[in-house]
Amino acid sequence: QKEVEQDPGPLSVPEGAIVSLNCTYSNSAFQYFMWYRQYSRKGPELLMYTYSSGNKEDGRFTAQVDKSSKYISLFIRDSQPSDSATYLCAMTPGGSYIPTFGRGTSLIVHP
Amino acid sequence: DSGVTQTPKHLITATGQRVTLRCSPRSGDLSVYWYQQSLDQGLQFLIQYYNGEERAKGNILERFSAQQFPDLHSELNLSSLELGDSALYFCASSGGLAGADTQYFGPGTRLTVL
Numbered sequence: 001q002k003e004v005e006q007d008p009g010p011l012s013v014p015e016g017a018i019v020s021l022n023c024t025y026s027n028s029a030f031q032y033f034m035w036y037r038q039y040s041r042k043g044p045e046l047l048m049y050t051y052s053s054g055n056k057e058d059g060r061f062t063a064q065v066d067k068s069s070k071y072i073s074l075f076i077r078d079s080q081p082s083d084s085a086t087y088l089c090a091m092t093p094g095g096s097y098i099p100t101f102g103r104g105t106s107l108i109v110h111p
Numbered sequence: 112d113s114g115v116t117q118t119p120k121h122l123i124t125a126t127g128q129r130v131t132l133r134c135s136p137r138s139g140d141l142s143v144y145w146y147q148q149s150l151d152q153g154l155q156f157l158i159q160y161y162n163g164e165e166r167a168k169g170n171i172l173e174r175f176s177a178q179q180f181p182d183l184h185s186e187l188n189l190s191s192l193e194l195g196d197s198a199l200y201f202c203a204s205s206g207g208l209a210g211a212d213t214q215y216f217g218p219g220t221r222l223t224v225l
Binding site: 036043044045098099100101 | 113115144153154155156159167169201203213214215216217218219221
């Protein structure tokens, strides 16, 4: 079992839909949780960054962490075709910044 | 644009050869990280340098080595290349050494080994 599990998709949704992307993990030491967006042939770009459990909102994006269930989510409201990309979750224990990445979920938002 | 630059963008070479990938971090960032991304393994951490010193090692093969120079740019050297080394290689940089910090990724170098 990998430390971080993420469904590779692809996830195909119509424009305007609410998208839910998820990761599960097994290492209870993880404290910092991140979501990256990666467009085709580009480097990952940090979208959201949260510490411990709870919700964090930034525009159309909401990150949610449930440490008791070892489960994190990224919600995208009013999805746009420009949101089509691969979304990678990443997490790290406190005291170091060497994140463990999920494999990424490919999202396709069609007009 | 993250501010991290990587050269070259593409590299095509043959098995058994040696290549060097170059990374310039964002202005002011002291840490450089190297990652390998392949379809079957995802994004894998290779090695971290902080202000010229090696700080952390991940799944880096012995055939691979890296260094960070006084001007903070970094090079990743890959030798005795095998077909399985074909992948995207990313460099990322951040300001701090450890703890909660943000990594900014470069555009990557696509290595193809024939």
